[in-house]
Amino acid sequence: MKKIETIIKPIKLEEVKDGLSKIGISGMTVSEVKGFGRQKGHSEIYRGAEYTVDFVPKVKVEVVVDDEMASKAIEVILAQAKTGQIGDGKIFVRSIENAYRIRTGEEGRKAI
Amino acid sequence: MKKIETIIKPIKLEEVKDGLSKIGISGMTVSEVKGFGRQKGHSEIYRGAEYTVDFVPKVKVEVVVDDEMASKAIEVILAQAKTGQIGDGKIFVRSIENAYRIRTGEEGRKAI
Amino acid sequence: MKKIETIIKPIKLEEVKDGLSKIGISGMTVSEVKGFGRQKGHSEIYRGAEYTVDFVPKVKVEVVVDDEMASKAIEVILAQAKTGQIGDGKIFVRSIENAYRIRTGEEGRKAI
Amino acid sequence: MKKMVRRILLLTGVLFMFPLVAWAADEAPTIASNADAIKAVQTHADYVWTLVAAALVFFMQAGFAMVEAGFTRAKNAVNIIMKNLMDFSMGSIFYWAIGFGLMFGATTTGWFGTSGFFLSDFTPGGDPWVLAFWMFQVVFAATAATIVSGAMAERTKFVAYLLYSAVLSALIYPIFGSWAWGGLFNGSGWLEGLGFIDFAGSTVVHSIGGWVALAGAIVLGPRIGKYTKDGKARAIPGHNLPLAALGVFILWLGWFGFNPGSTTAASKDIALIFVNTNIAAAAGAILAMITSWIKFKKPEISMSLNGALAGLVAITAPCATVTPLSSVIIGAIAGVLVVLAVLFFDRIKVDDPVGAISVHGVCGAWGTLAAGIFNIGGTSAKIIAVQLIGIGAAFIWAFTTGFILFKLIDATVGIRVSPEEEAEGLDYSEHGARAYPDFQIVSATSAVIGSGGMSKEVWPSILTAPEAH
């Protein structure tokens, strides 16, 4: 099994989710994160002091899939999350050893 | 060392934490996430427009343990986090290469 | 490639970020987490009931780097995030299989 | 401003408007016409003062809404606000249709009035005083209703709450009110006949609300998670303390209408009432803070805020008839009392999220007693006895009718949401809404608090319920 961890622009979450659903990936876990990278944060002013907010709001999408599914999923994400602008984000892939479904105790591929 | 990453229902956090503590796991890291899976979100209304909130609030518990400890920890989580209802969540297990304790610089098993 | 996942005190984020930037690591992803460990939470009072907030606010910094860069990055984090006090946090290291830059579709080392 | 008055007369095509003061007629003034004119001006001042005071008391609705929302969890904030909005809205309609007539209508028995429903005492062209008086009274009725809201927060079905609210405004509050205050208009009640002192309603408004709240909290039972398996009370922290504090400041402001406005006349008397009201609230806040500091090692905010309200409730009955020094004492005692009462009700497992029973029930009773004890004209066993009769009558009437009402509601539409709905929050389950959709809500800590774990006894059904999370 692979875990695909993706950092995307918040505005692209909907499309990524729908894209993954369409290829049969029915589960994922999402969280709010802050990104630091080529895309720079911006400057805000408060009472005369300008200050830089270094971090940019991003969304992290984590999805665990069968090995076979992985490359398809990556393709979908690459397509759906892309705006072509700096800050579109990254996909990180790694294998995981096992998965369990808490409700049933099922293990491995059946669990996801 | 293994990293056990668990997605659970928020209401089960307390029991999972206590369960892990009891078997001697003294550290973990928790975050608020949003889940998408078999358990569906719900519909809300605002000014006449019904809209679906696809994501369900979940809690992610990350715990890094010795290899020996891993199966025991998984057992505990499976037991404590279970309600038997859809949406109970997942456990993902993978090995990690190294760990450090920042305070002391200790490495490996001693770090966790 | 390695993924270095670090749990630090929120107050140390700035220094860690600057330290990593200095050695040429230009991207990272940060999130708010809650830690449970040797550093204990504290007691709050509300309407006469004292209650323990078990979790301590922490910040998780995730950075993916080349294998060569990894040890340098760990060194920097160990130096920058340290206060010497309980609760300074952990570094967890693992290898990842692949990375993609969504904007360009680039893969592997070029993606990070 | 005369032009505006003229405009009304012209536009409506009728001359039903209340007789203008004499000078408007441009006739030569006489001693008698001057005397009439003076009375008219005084009457105008009475109207202005009474209605400005009513507006201030109305604003207390916002105060209650903010205090109750702030002292409860984010997932129930929409529900709290809907309850407060409907309290006042439905209260206005029911008090207009039924309540006012029962409270201030003519009575033969001394138990309730039977005239003046639907504001029938007002006829176009007639004396509009009944309107000003009604306006001042309706905001009092709504205050009594809204007190209960806080004690029943976070677990009551919305439809059940609407039923309760209608009955309180239409029956429970007005009938007791007629006993103590009926004589202010066309009625005449047995309690006022005895000489019961409750100038602005420590008992009539606050204790009545407080004791109905007690009945409600008992019938409902505590919120899920409020008590550990071994029966220890757990903290369920309020989600927005700055909002709660704003609510308390608004309530304090509103009380400057509540108490001095109860003269329903522009007079010098209001000065003493203002001072007493203010200084009792101040003393209440300070003493509650000190009490919390001693008991919990830290000056606790929610108790301090409750302390200010406790002082205000306590001074409501005696505000016109005690000295400022007495007011300081009355407020100070209320400040201590409210902290002890909150802890007491927590211990006996009456779960009152905002402290409504302690603030309004207990301190209302204390204030009523204090009106007898500190009476500026001297006290006596008889005065004290009458005060105690009034306090007791309020408790028996409000708690009994409240209890029966809530049991009836429970037996029919059901009074409490399901455990799953309660866990999810009433905002979603009752209103399909969220109070703060743009904010990350901490589901983990707001679902389970403290280190005790969620007791299986307290919350059994959730384990087998579908879709609970």
Add this chain to the structure above:
Amino acid sequence: MKKMVRRILLLTGVLFMFPLVAWAADEAPTIASNADAIKAVQTHADYVWTLVAAALVFFMQAGFAMVEAGFTRAKNAVNIIMKNLMDFSMGSIFYWAIGFGLMFGATTTGWFGTSGFFLSDFTPGGDPWVLAFWMFQVVFAATAATIVSGAMAERTKFVAYLLYSAVLSALIYPIFGSWAWGGLFNGSGWLEGLGFIDFAGSTVVHSIGGWVALAGAIVLGPRIGKYTKDGKARAIPGHNLPLAALGVFILWLGWFGFNPGSTTAASKDIALIFVNTNIAAAAGAILAMITSWIKFKKPEISMSLNGALAGLVAITAPCATVTPLSSVIIGAIAGVLVVLAVLFFDRIKVDDPVGAISVHGVCGAWGTLAAGIFNIGGTSAKIIAVQLIGIGAAFIWAFTTGFILFKLIDATVGIRVSPEEEAEGLDYSEHGARAYPDFQIVSATSAVIGSGGMSKEVWPSILTAPEAH
């Protein structure tokens, strides 16, 4: 208090102060001096009442700010508040310099006044009534201005908004106002000449604001994401409903100045106006709740809050000339109407984030009509016709001038922010600020809502814009 007055006289070194009442002179009173003194006291009461009412109406600015901020997204809250603050601030200055003269100055044509600019009707030592009257009127002008803010929220350039706001306070509102209310001071308008009834401004203030808001919403177009590709309206939930509710309570309070204060005299008339105002609001809230319950299966909060405001707007014209029972009916109809109107405007793709057009435009028109229908002195085809003329005139004037104004602004400085700025939020793009820097904002759900996905048609430019995220 005499000492204070004396102090002023001494310190300023002049005796320009308004003549003190006769007795201050310590001469023996006569019938005539008494009569004068009585008039003086009544005048003092008129001043106090008018100015206290003005203060309450001023406070409605806070209500609007909270309602509008609460009903929109966290990322635009600073912008909303800046608009409200500047509405009132710029409105005060422009109404002082220009608007008041156009509205209440002497006129030969009946179309607008031409005297009294810069409060030139006031001279030190002269009658200060113009000041009290101006104070009451300026808060009305600012109310009209701020109504529009909500309908144009979340996408309007700040500088464009400032331009609009100045023109509304200086021209659009005062000129219409002179037609209906000019006669209250030095003017005399054609609408009031016909016998148009609009006691406190359902049309003059609220509909004017509402129809300008309609023009603004049309010229601006809907917010990005408001409609799906196939044209279905989507929910963009307000970010802070407790704050919005507080705003509604504040507005309700302010209306106790708005309506009864429009007597600009301390008189018995205010009692009926208070009662009618309150009871119409209550009925509006209840009926809007019921309507939402029927239509959406749940009692919806934002509609219920709008319902209270709908009742208040509707009763504003007829408040002085209908019975309480009529007020209940007027408010109840407004409560139904507002829900249907919100759904209607949503369907025809007029995106009004807070419901300003429905509440103020539609229910303002309804209330003006109702003032004819339920007139306590009887109604007639002629009365109804005049009311309809007024309603129609308001629509034509406000919508047309508003539309032209917004088109002009668009052609010059531009009226709408860029899609990137809109996505990012106006707080940052227009003010470099954030409303809630310490809170984790849910960027995911506030950027995209619902399951429909962000339509490419609706939001094309974002895909190729630099730095959009």
Add this chain to the structure above:
Amino acid sequence: MKKMVRRILLLTGVLFMFPLVAWAADEAPTIASNADAIKAVQTHADYVWTLVAAALVFFMQAGFAMVEAGFTRAKNAVNIIMKNLMDFSMGSIFYWAIGFGLMFGATTTGWFGTSGFFLSDFTPGGDPWVLAFWMFQVVFAATAATIVSGAMAERTKFVAYLLYSAVLSALIYPIFGSWAWGGLFNGSGWLEGLGFIDFAGSTVVHSIGGWVALAGAIVLGPRIGKYTKDGKARAIPGHNLPLAALGVFILWLGWFGFNPGSTTAASKDIALIFVNTNIAAAAGAILAMITSWIKFKKPEISMSLNGALAGLVAITAPCATVTPLSSVIIGAIAGVLVVLAVLFFDRIKVDDPVGAISVHGVCGAWGTLAAGIFNIGGTSAKIIAVQLIGIGAAFIWAFTTGFILFKLIDATVGIRVSPEEEAEGLDYSEHGARAYPDFQIVSATSAVIGSGGMSKEVWPSILTAPEAH
């Protein structure tokens, strides 16, 4: 309403109540009885106005609480609110016991009064004017106290703050007050003897508060993280700007009590004061916005909000004795001044989180000077000189006593929390509480802001402290 009055008389069993106006006696009126009755009605109107104004000024406490909480960080919101609540509560008690007597008691020296402690000037049955007057004055005293709270926010020990607050209400404010205003009651001060103009307290209330705040901010030192290693000021953004804006609207409302209420009489004078107050605030907000726009490229919200308050503070002294046009100028200058002053104090490393010193200290001084310059009765070198003497006296008195007081507090109980407590937030460390437990607070960005990193010089001890995180 007569029934209510009768009720009081009966119930208390005494006839201590203030003599009712003549006509109540049902005797035939005479010219003399009419004249007395007129005076009584005017007096009633004076009471109503003074006390309604006092209620409005009281509400400013809520305004200050919201502004201060909104302009600081979430982790200190509970502490801010406790300080504001206790300011007013303790202020009420200490001003009753001590302050009022020092300020308005009879004096032989002209330096402070020595009678009227514990409201001893009031006897049951006697003239209650002292009560109305006290009520109006106590809310002024509390305003002075609460101004300081903002400047000392986020780092002051709670117990130290309570001590300060007691001393300010009991001594610092009343003694200066007696110099300028003692003659309004039984006192007579040297400053008023010179002809010092400060109608409603630009100097007496606001500058006094502002200069004590300056002393406090200096003794405390800046918040951790406010300055970079190289001494540049950094932004520490306020956590809830909508709440802060609500606070400003509440303050603006309260000022309609503060300034016109200072007539303590229902008179025509209040119209000019209302207009001036409003228009100066509007001008202040606009000019502060423009100034911030020029200096920072964007219209900044916190400066605009401060600008409105700056206008209000500045017009407080001259509100009764300048024309509306002058008021616009005075407010506009205050709006510019406040922005420059905030930047100035930031540069000289006086850390004032909410701008209290600039708003109240600087603009209070400006307003007092403006009262001389724009005096409607003409100005002169002598008038200006007296104003400058008053301004100088206020600075010397308030800054010196404030500085000594804070140094004394520091030497005894300690004035500042530990760096660890400051990092953790005062809500937890001082009160064991959290303001927003259901919300995810952004610990990362609220702990360290900007790209400068946390300077080791500024924050050395945190590195070796136990349990700091």
